Amino acid sequence: MAAHCESGTLTSLLNYAGLEISEPLVFGISSGIFFGYFHKTKAFSFPTFIVRNKPGQMRKNIEKRLGVKFSTYTFNSPDKGMAKLDEIIPQNIPTACQVDFFYLDYVPSWERVHINAHFMTVIGKEGNNYVISDAYFPTIMQLDTGSLEKGRFAGGNMSPKGFMFHCKTIPQTIDFESAIKKGIKKACFNMLSIPIPFLGVKGIRMFAKKVVEWPEFARDTEHLSHEIMKINILLEDQGTGGAGFRFIYATFLQQAAEIIHKPQLKDLSQQLMIIGDGWREISLFAARIGKNRDLGQEKLRQLGDMIHDRADVEEDFFKNLSKAIN
Amino acid sequence: MTTPSEELKLEIKKLIINTLSITDVDINSIDDEKPLFGGENTLTLDSVDAIEIIMAIQRKYGLRITDQHIAREVVRSINSIAQFITDNRKI
Numbered sequence: 185m186a187a188h189c190e191s192g193t194l195t196s197l198l199n200y201a202g203l204e205i206s207e208p209l210v211f212g213i214s215s216g217i218f219f220g221y222f223h224k225t226k227a228f229s230f231p232t233f234i235v236r237n238k239p240g241q242m243r244k245n246i247e248k249r250l251g252v253k254f255s256t257y258t259f260n261s262p263d264k265g266m267a268k269l270d271e272i273i274p275q276n277i278p279t280a281c282q283v284d285f286f287y288l289d290y291v292p293s294w295e296r297v298h299i300n301a302h303f304m305t306v307i308g309k310e311g312n313n314y315v316i317s318d319a320y321f322p323t324i325m326q327l328d329t330g331s332l333e334k335g336r337f338a339g340g341n342m343s344p345k346g347f348m349f350h351c352k353t354i355p356q357t358i359d360f361e362s363a364i365k366k367g368i369k370k371a372c373f374n375m376l377s378i379p380i381p382f383l384g385v386k387g388i389r390m391f392a393k394k395v396v397e398w399p400e401f402a403r404d405t406e407h408l409s410h411e412i413m414k415i416n417i418l419l420e421d422q423g424t425g426g427a428g429f430r431f432i433y434a435t436f437l438q439q440a441a442e443i444i445h446k447p448q449l450k451d452l453s454q455q456l457m458i459i460g461d462g463w464r465e466i467s468l469f470a471a472r473i474g475k476n477r478d479l480g481q482e483k484l485r486q487l488g489d490m491i492h493d494r495a496d497v498e499e500d501f502f503k504n505l506s507k508a509i510n
Numbered sequence: 511m512t513t514p515s516e517e518l519k520l521e522i523k524k525l526i527i528n529t530l531s532i533t534d535v536d537i538n539s540i541d542d543e544k545p546l547f548g549g550e551n552t553l554t555l556d557s558v559d560a561i562e563i564i565m566a567i568q569r570k571y572g573l574r575i576t577d578q579h580i581a582r583e584v585v586r587s588i589n590s591i592a593q594f595i596t597d598n599r600k601i
Contacts, residue, residue, distance in 0.1 A: 320579065413558075420561065420578055431576035457574065468565060471558040 188423040188432065190242050191216060192319025193280045193303040198252065200278050201351040203358070212436030213249050213367040214242035217429050218374050219498075221382045221391040224401050230411055231398060233391055233418065235428035237374070239282075239301040239342065243349065245370070249363040251355040258345045262337040265346030266329070269306060269314075272350065278307045278317070282344035283335030290316070290325040300342040306332075320423065364440045365509055371433075372506040375498065385499045392492035396484045405477055412487075413474030419467040427460030427467070434460060437505075448508045452501070459497050466490045514592030522591050529566040530559055542588045551587075560585045567591070573598050 191211040198205050211217075220234045237245075246252055259265035272279050285291065285302040308315035313326040327335075336346045375384040382390050402408035418428070425432035434456035441449035469490060473483045523537050526546075535552050544551040547560070555563075564581050568574050573595065575581045584594045 416558070416561070421557070424578070426576040426578055426581070431574075435576075457576075460576070461568070461574070464561070464565065468558070468561045471561060475556075475558050 188216075188236075188425055188429070189303045189319050190239060190301075191432075192423075193305055194243055194246060196305055196317060196319070197254075197278060197280055197349075197351045198246075198354070201252075201354050203250075203252070203354050206439060208432050208436040209360075209364075209439055210242070210246060211425075211429070211432050212371075212440060213363045214245035215367050215370040215374060216242055217371050217433040219384055219387045219391075219428075221387040221394070223382070223390070223394055230401055231394060232414075233387070235419065235424060245367070249366050250358050253352040254349045255352045256347070256349040258347045259337075260345070262333050262346065265336060265348075266333055269348060270309070273306060273309050273314075277350045278305050279348050279350040280305050281332070281336055282347040283332070284338030284340075284344065285335075287331050287335035287338065288318070288325075289327060289331045290318070290321070298338070298340065300338060300340060300344055306348075361444045364444050368440070368505060368509045372502045372509070375502040376506070385495050385502065388491060388495035388498060392488045392495060395488045395491065396481060398484065399479065405479065408479050409474045409477050411474075412470050412479060415470035416467040416474075419463055427463040430456055430460035430463055446508060449505075452505055452508060455501055455504075459494065459501060462490070462494055462497065466494065511593075512596050514589070514596040518595060519588050519592045522588055522595070525566055525570060526553065526555075526563060529562050530555070540588060542592075545587055546585065555585075563591075567595065571595050571599050 188207070188211065191207050191214070194214075195205060195207040195210045198210070214237070216236050218235065218237045221231070222228045222233065223231045243254060247254060257265075257268055259268070269279060269281070280303050282300075283302050283304065285299040286296045288296070288302070288304070304316055304318040306314050307317050307324070310326070312329050314329070314332050316325045316327050318325055336344055336348075338344060378384050378386075380386070398411060399408055402411060418424075420426060420428075425435075434453045437449045437453035437456065441447055441453065466487070469487060473479055473487070519542055520537070523540050526532070527535065527537060532553070539552040541551050546553050546555045548554075560581065563585050564575050567584075575584055575594075584590055
């Protein structure tokens, strides 16, 4: 079991290849924590936000900072994509696949939604079924060839195009201290200094300001209620480890404090846990007003104020984190 | 593994009822083992209620459930909540 599919999958591939590393360390070293707000544009039919870096970035950052090498593949042809997987799996090489979550038959039907950036690991094949290790499930699962192919070659935004990867080489020695520091510095840069008004702490502020405008983009109350309740899903229920990845990053800081001998990171970890509690309050507030269809301007302003408060505390937090690491 | 006390289970039932302002369920009718979600128990909760309960547990017992997979298991039934609190609270 893991908190998040991408960091969880990376962790299991690294562990299998002989590198002992925890999921929070993978998440932190790869600068997974982030925030981005996307107001209604041509690309987004309704405003939305992200609480982590973009899919695939964690793997790239892990390669860069730990010196690990992954073999990666994408395909235009489903036949070629499945054939390549069938060539690799008998060599006992666990292989991570990007899939549309909706086609994973082992997921209960009521939990299946179209998410094109889910990652799971194929670890074997028995007859017509692939043997799957999925970070969201405690036991090994099975998936038939047709479903896996549909999942790997689903269409739509961020289509997986059969993307898969496996571990190629692990360096003999790894400088974890340097990797952790680089991971933290990049996370602080992303949250504080990217000169784009909708990313990082600036993005949280934009979210706070713009959420009162959301009714203008909704078809009706049902639609608005659905979108407001989605705030809860994006923060709590999409493999975030709770509170929009803030809890998993706090755990990373706790572990990093020991490795790089900086006890002040433990205090910062505690602070981030409390910041995460605030995100969870937002999540609950959004879910509650959405469920009760209590979506007047006053409630949305209240929601905006709560989000604005997170921007302020996260700005302080990341400034302190940046000082602690320098 | 210590077995949770009946007293704790009653305390949890009261906590849920008070947190969610439930007025139409008799506390004695809540089954300890039947799932709290899905309609099998006299209490029928949803995912929003689950977050309320997780936060109420944190406030009352000082136990933060960070991971949603664990949270899902914990809030499954009165017994699972009681076991989690028994296993994790500091004496």
